[in-house]
Amino acid sequence: MTTDLIARRAALLGPNVPTFYDRPVHIVRGQGVWLWDADGRRYLDCYNNVPHVGHCHPKVVEAIARQAATLNTHTRYLHEGIVEYGERLVGKFGHDLRQIIMVCTGSEANDIALRMAQAVTGKTGLIATDNTYHGNTTAVSHLSTRRPPIGGWPAHVRRVPAPDSLAPLGGSLAAQPQAFAAGVARAIAELEASGHGFAGMMLCPIFANEGMPEAGPGFLDPTVEVVRRAGGLILCDEVQPGFGRVGSHWWGHEALGFAPDVVTLGKPMANGHPVGAVVTRPDVMAAFRQAFGYFNTFGGNPVSCAAALATLGVIEDEGLVANARDVGAYALGLMSGLDHPLIADVRGRGLFFGIEFAAGGEPATEFCGRVVEAMRDRGILLGRIGRAQHILKLRPPMPFSRENADLAVAALAEVLREVPA
Structure with a gap:
C-alpha cells in the first residue's frame, strides 16, 4: 500500500x-x-x-468545526474573531508591537515584513544569514540558501556568515557576537555603495535553521546596534521559536533581549490550520499601508481566527x-x-x-x-x-x-x- x-x-x-x-x-x-x-x-x-x-487537540478541533458550521468569509466584512484574537495576541508583545496583519503562511508573513522595511526606509537592500530559510515566495526565497535562484542571487540581497558552534565566527564563541555584527556591517556598506541602500535584516532570533548555535542573551546586541545605526529594520522570524517554545519566554527575541521592529509568525499559531501573521508598530504599519495596497482573501478569516484563538487559549490554560x-x-x-x-x-x-x-x-x-x-x-x-x-x-x-x-x-x-x- x-x-x-x-x-x-x-x-x-x-x-x-x-x-x-x-x-x-x-x-x-x-x-x-x-x-x-x-x-x-x-x-x-x-x-x-x-x-x-498537540496533534488534533480537541479544543482546537471543536473551535474550527463550530466556526466552519456558522460562517467563513474574509476581512472586508466585519467579524469579531480577528479583533478578539489580534487583541489577545498583541497583548503578548512589548516594544509597541501592537498592530497585526493576518495571513495564511509564514512565507507570506515574511514577504510582508520585507516590504515593510522597504516602505519605512525607501530602500531595497536586505540581509539574512548564509545558512537560513524564511519561506517560499520569490522575495523570501532569495534570502534562503537551499538552492540558488534562476539567474543567480539578486543584487539587493546580502547573505552574511551565520553563527556556528563547530566553527564560530571570529575564532571563538566569545568573539562570535562581534564577528557576526561585523559581517552585517560589511553587508550594509556594500548595499549602500551599490545604490540599493539598506532596508532591513531578517533573522530567526535563535538561528533555528542555522543549527541553533550558542546565542544567549545579549548575543545580538552588537548586530542590533549596527542595524539601528544604519537606519534599517530588524525583522524577527518567530515561526519556530515563538509561542513559548523557548520555555523561558513567549518569544525568542525576548529570550535574547532585543526589540524587533517587525515580528512574523506562522506554523504553530493555529495548531496546523494555515495561519500566519505580522506584528509591528503603528508607524511601520502606516508606512506599509501607504506604500502597498495589501489584502489577503483568506488571511484572518473567521475559521482561522477561531483556530488561532483556541490554540492561544490552550497554551495558557495548560x-x-x-x-x-x-x-x-x-x-x-x-x-x-x-x-x-x-x-x-x-x-x-x-x-x-x-x-x-x-x-x-x-x-x-x-x-x-x-x-x-x-x-x-x-x-x-x-x-x-x-x-x-x-x-x-x-x-x-x-x-x-x-x-x-x-x-x-x-x-x-x-x-x-x-x-x-
Whole structure:
C-alpha cells in the first residue's frame, strides 16, 4: 500500500518532492505527541512544531468545526474573531508591537515584513544569514540558501556568515557576537555603495535553521546596534521559536533581549490550520499601508481566527510555556549525559534541541542521517539541520512530557551504541 502510494504521489506531484526518511512514513492519525501509520504502528513525534498544542487537540478541533458550521468569509466584512484574537495576541508583545496583519503562511508573513522595511526606509537592500530559510515566495526565497535562484542571487540581497558552534565566527564563541555584527556591517556598506541602500535584516532570533548555535542573551546586541545605526529594520522570524517554545519566554527575541521592529509568525499559531501573521508598530504599519495596497482573501478569516484563538487559549490554560521550560531542562540534561565520540555539542532552548555530530572538526553528516533513520525504525520521529545536515533536530509538540523525554533519549542511547560511526 505504501509503495503504491509513493508511486501515485510521484506520478501526480512530479520529481524532487521531499519526504522524510528513506522509507517514508504513511501517517493516518495523530493525537497529542503521538502519530500512527497505516499499519497501526505508533510513533513518538519529536519533530513537528506545527501541532503546537498537540496533534488534533480537541479544543482546537471543536473551535474550527463550530466556526466552519456558522460562517467563513474574509476581512472586508466585519467579524469579531480577528479583533478578539489580534487583541489577545498583541497583548503578548512589548516594544509597541501592537498592530497585526493576518495571513495564511509564514512565507507570506515574511514577504510582508520585507516590504515593510522597504516602505519605512525607501530602500531595497536586505540581509539574512548564509545558512537560513524564511519561506517560499520569490522575495523570501532569495534570502534562503537551499538552492540558488534562476539567474543567480539578486543584487539587493546580502547573505552574511551565520553563527556556528563547530566553527564560530571570529575564532571563538566569545568573539562570535562581534564577528557576526561585523559581517552585517560589511553587508550594509556594500548595499549602500551599490545604490540599493539598506532596508532591513531578517533573522530567526535563535538561528533555528542555522543549527541553533550558542546565542544567549545579549548575543545580538552588537548586530542590533549596527542595524539601528544604519537606519534599517530588524525583522524577527518567530515561526519556530515563538509561542513559548523557548520555555523561558513567549518569544525568542525576548529570550535574547532585543526589540524587533517587525515580528512574523506562522506554523504553530493555529495548531496546523494555515495561519500566519505580522506584528509591528503603528508607524511601520502606516508606512506599509501607504506604500502597498495589501489584502489577503483568506488571511484572518473567521475559521482561522477561531483556530488561532483556541490554540492561544490552550497554551495558557495548560501551562505549556512552563512545560517547555521544565521538560526542556529535564530532556536537555538527559541528552547531555549521552556518550558518543561523534557528539560535538548538545544544546537546547525549551522544547528545541540540537545534537551536533562531528569528527576531527568535520561534520558527521552520514552518521547523523543514519541516526535519524534508525530512530524512525524505533518509532521516534525526528530530523536534522545545519549547513551539512549533521545536527540532530528535536522539536516536539509542546505537551511533551518527562516520560516522553525518557523514552526518546533511551532509544537514542541505543541507536548511538548500535549505528556504525
